[in-house]
Amino acid sequence: MSFQGEQYPGVQEPTAESHGFRLNHTMLRVKDPEKSLAFYSRVFGMRVMRRLDFEEMRFSLYFLAKLEDDDQVPEDGGERTVWTFSQKGLLELTHNWGTEAQDDFAYHDGNAEPQGFGHICFSVPDLDAAVAWFDANQVEFIKRPDQGKMKDVVFIKDVDGYWIEVVEAARLATLGR
Incomplete structure (x- = not known):
């Protein structure tokens, strides 16, 4: 593995003790x-x-x-x-x-005050198809891909009100630039 992660103040070199975590x-x-x-x-x-x-x-x-298709899950x-x-x-x-x-x-979903936990995220192979699937299943949207300043990022809610971010990785190459 040649990439060692982006470096910012506070980032420390991983120790041998954390190997395998x-x-x-x-x-x-x-x-x-x-x-x-x-x-x-x-x-x-x-x-x-x-x-x-x-x-x-x-x-x-x-x-x-x-x-995944090749996952080998034990029966026992x-x-x-x-x-x-x-x-x-x-x-x-x-x-x-x-x-x-x-x-x-x-x-508490973590997004109302006081804020804390924010969301989980799923990546999908086709964001437009995922949005159509969510619509067909009456999933509640917080943000659609064409809304807000962050385009091509979707936020939906699960049945407990937790936020779920949904992205298509191929659309995010310029995110945050």
Whole structure:
């Protein structure tokens, strides 16, 4: 690997101790797992790799991935758990039991004040086709590709109100210039 990353004040050289570290997943808390699983599986084609239940603490974790054709996912639950925690780019949906029955319950999306968490992002091979797919599935848009100052970048909401950025990598060569 010849590219060593862009350098800015505060960036430090990786140490030997961090060799092999990788970002495995991002977690979102969801009110109703059935609705969230329907959204991420239907709209983004993700599959549940593993569900882990923690009865004493009353919550469940759902690990979702967008599988590639050559992915070899183990059938055995324990082996699949190990496989899941060795992947890149998974989405963990955490369901605290009982929230689905609370009509007025909602999680903070991080974009209202006070701001914090912002969004997750999916890249797609064809942004125009993705926009048409989102429209066909009544997905709520925050920003379409022709709106705002950042063209060719889409923001939609999932069923819990979390923002999802959607991009086509080939359209972003001049982004931020």
